[in-house]
Amino acid sequence: MNADQPAAAMPTLPRVLGYLRPHAWRFAGGLALTVLGIGLDLLKPIPLAVVLDVVLGDKPLVPLLARGLAGLSDVTLLGLAATAIVVITVAIGAATVGSNYLTIDVGQRTLKFHLKQQTGDLLFRVMADTFSIQGMVMNGLLPLARSSLMLVGMFVVMFRYDPHLALVALLVCPPLYLAISRLGSRIHGQATASKQAESELYSKAATAIGAVKLVQAYGREERSAADFRRGSEKSLALSLRLYSTETLFMLIVDSVLAVGTAVLVFLGAKHVISGQLTIGELTVFLAYLREMYAPIQTMSQNFAELSSARAGLDRVFSVLDVQADIQDAPGAIPLPPVRGEVRLEHVTFGYDEDRPVLRAINLEIRPGERLALVGRTGAGKSTLASLVLRFFDPQVGRVTIDGYDLRQVTLASLRPQITLMLQDPILFHTTVTENIAFGADLPFEKVQEAARRAEAEPFILALPQGYDTVLGEDGADLSGGQRQRLALARALLREAPIVILDEPTSSLDLGTEALVWQNVEALLRGKTSIVIAHRLSTARQAHRIAVMEDGRIVEIGSHQDLVRGGGVYARLWARHSAGADLTESDLIFAKEG
Ligand SMILES: Nc1ncnc2c1ncn2[C@@H]1O[C@H](COP(=O)(O)OP(=O)(O)OP(=O)(O)O)[C@@H](O)[C@H]1O
Ligand SMILES: [Mg+2]
Incomplete structure (x- = not known):
């Protein structure tokens, strides 16, 4: 089926954003609040550092600062509210794509295309794959945007405390990049195969249900059931394969981060002993490190999520991209009431x-x-x-x-x-x-x-x-x-x-x-x-x-x-x-x- 080739016209990501355009204001508002939330998150470890340095060290307490900052974490709730708004927007966006698909489909798809497509497959594309957009934006794009911003912010703050340590913290990036580029395309390929198998299963079910009389009349129930079983076993096997690759990917990411943390704790302790850092600063640093690695972890999880969501979206878009070959020509005129020649x-x-x-x-x-x-x-x-x-x-x-x-x-x-x-x-x-x-x-x-x-x-x-x-x-x-x-x-x-x-x-x-x-x-x-x-x-x-x-x-x-x-x-x-x-x-x- 030629409709399974990925859409060449436009990459998936900009298209998804395109569908969200009608909700752009809500989306932008949500994003702005998210940024605010990140800013506040960045401030979170600082009160602790102040307290530590006052108690353990002999620096003067700055009460105003501490009180102000403590209250701020409440404001982080705003960030959560923002995310909720964005989620709603996304749900609306997914519905838009779905209905868009349906209207375009009924109105413009050519007969030729319909004759070639299996009903079950089309159904799967509409129902299941369309919801991939929800998965993509909710579990993929947004956390990804949030994590990237967080990462940049933290790096800047960490760099000001101890440039040396901050740079070392970044050393985890190359192995992570390697893992993403190696396993990423594999995940995408496996996700596509898995979706394809699920979709075939839908087709089989739709055909069998539609032809139930025929199946019974010819005594083919067993065969039909066996056929379906084979299909579902195949689909299951492919899902498992995808799942193992995703797990492997996350395992690699986790290990890289664990090693990174160990190295930094070691170096950080040395810097405190040599007086380059105060204990408070190291605390902030380590808190940041945890928080900085957390987004990396989410990002890589989301990355797996993103890859398989993209596979679903590619399939939706490939349907949308089948050009209706019967269309009004540019400059087509209305046919006046005819005599009928x-x-x-x-x-x-x-x-x-x-x-x-x-x-x-x-x-x-x-x-x-x-x-x-x-x-x-x-x-x-x-x-x-x-x-x-x-x-x-x-x-x-x-x-x-x-x-x-x-x-x-x-x-x-x-x-x-x-x-x-x-x-x-x-x-x-x-x-x-x-x-x-x-x-x-x-x-x-x-x-x-x-x-x-x-x-x-x-x-x-x-x-x-x-x-x-x-x-x-x-x-x-x-x-x-x-x-x-x-x-x-x-x-x-x-x-x-x-x-x-x-x-x-x-x-x-x-x-x-x-x-x-x-x-x-x-x-x-x-x-x-x-x-x-x-x-x-x-x-x-x-x-x-x-x-x-x-x-x-x-x-x-x-x-x-x-x-x-x-x-x-x-x-x-x-x-x-x-x-x-x-x-x-x-x-x-x-x-x-
Ligand atoms: N949607 C289609 N896609 C591909 N081939 C088709 C399609 N519809 C018909 N054909 C083929 O075109 C040829 C002519 O089909 P058509 O339906 O026009 O015949 P017909 O004269 O109306 O036959 P009948 O008397 O059985 O209705 C046939 O060989 C048929 O296999
Ligand atoms: Mg005919």
């Missing part, structure tokens, strides 16, 4: 560029004309129809409506002018009424009328709550023909000048089809239409019939012309009229396929 000029198109599904198609449909598309399964009929809606752009040639190249007009002005009924009706998990109206704000009477015209009312009324029945819930599953009639009702409600029906009645019995068809006729009257049909009796009613074979239009003309022409269509028709059983010969194309 549809033309395909030398159109060649393939879902993969090197495997054309449509080859050099020339086709002109006059306004108000009805064209039937017939041909074997896989000939390219649905594909041709989808080009008229500009679901895809042809690789060669162009598609025009009323002379407007579809690439030059806005999608928002194009698609409302076309009514589409898909080959596989899509219904939503909502009421029958909403399924028919499909977002249009219509009075219920209109919905009811459409349902009647599609011969759907009888079965709708037989559902538990009639029109208010939520589809897909207990007892509200529909047959193929019933689904088709609901989709048809939906299409009947649209008043668009161009109509595309892909096998609108293929799942209906002949009796119902005849009833429904009268109303389809009414829908098509006066409109430009493309009707894809397996049944010759349906095709015959069109003004012209185009016969497709292997991505080409091999014959086109009226029923009479084609029968007279003596080609493919004529042969099929001859068999049809030879008195073969109606149902059988009617479906002749399906059988030929």
Whole structure:
């Protein structure tokens, strides 16, 4: 899957910050308070030093200073409050990325992309990976920012006490850097692999759950379960591997810091003995050292956290980065209300560029004309129809409506002018009424009328709550023909000048089809239409019939012309009229396929 390659467009970090931009003020406020908190933290060991030097040494007490400073640690609480604010901001940020992902996805992702992606994988990316941003900012970025500032501050103070010791304290940095650069990329790689495995597991689960009937019918439960088990074992193994690397990393960091501390205590004691430092100063120094190493420790822990969060984010971004290849061109104009002249000029198109599904198609449909598309399964009929809606752009040639190249007009002005009924009706998990109206704000009477015209009312009324029945819930599953009639009702409600029906009645019995068809006729009257049909009796009613074979239009003309022409269509028709059983010969194309 090409979507798994990391986003090349922009590094992850700036992008995360980009998503937080709407919350920039809160974020900046939080950060400012954090800085204040750090300043106060830096002052913390000083009262102790003053007290020690007064008690053990003979320096004068500066009461004002001591009291002032003691109170200050309370103010450190402010720092905590600040962190809380930032955390909230981050949560909002994560939600923004999530919803952003969803809207962009529904609105702009191409069909091609969706067809390639596994639902489970997409789901995982949205649900789990998006929350990586929360992990990244909460456990990674913020502590990292805080620790770095703290480190700089402490170093400055320590340097003023004893430059020599301060520099020695820094000697731990090179080995730490080595550990980070060596193990860092390994952690990132392992985290990516682990997320990938988890994601595959989601895909497996989603597929198995979706296909539960099939799995049971074929007695494949054991296999399906074993498959899932294998997937989860793999995922577990990868998580363990990641965990061990992270632990190793932290172990190295801890050891380096322990050695560093030991060396400094030793040197510090010598400096006190030689009089370079007072005991108070050494205390401050050691307190600082502890505090300075603590952020290093957090940083390295966070670093592991950051690496795996980044792996998750890379996956989210790689989805966002799939450019919608069907987009409004710069300077696209709105398509004015059309008369409905549809033309395909030398159109060649393939879902993969090197495997054309449509080859050099020339086709002109006059306004108000009805064209039937017939041909074997896989000939390219649905594909041709989808080009008229500009679901895809042809690789060669162009598609025009009323002379407007579809690439030059806005999608928002194009698609409302076309009514589409898909080959596989899509219904939503909502009421029958909403399924028919499909977002249009219509009075219920209109919905009811459409349902009647599609011969759907009888079965709708037989559902538990009639029109208010939520589809897909207990007892509200529909047959193929019933689904088709609901989709048809939906299409009947649209008043668009161009109509595309892909096998609108293929799942209906002949009796119902005849009833429904009268109303389809009414829908098509006066409109430009493309009707894809397996049944010759349906095709015959069109003004012209185009016969497709292997991505080409091999014959086109009226029923009479084609029968007279003596080609493919004529042969099929001859068999049809030879008195073969109606149902059988009617479906002749399906059988030929
Ligand atoms: N989303 C897709 N990605 C890749 N190939 C596709 C896709 N959809 C269809 N195809 C291929 O394009 C070819 C034409 O498919 P199309 O759906 O247009 O055929 P059709 O004439 O509508 O067939 P049917 O009568 O079975 O509906 C087929 O070979 C099919 O495998
Ligand atoms: Mg089709």
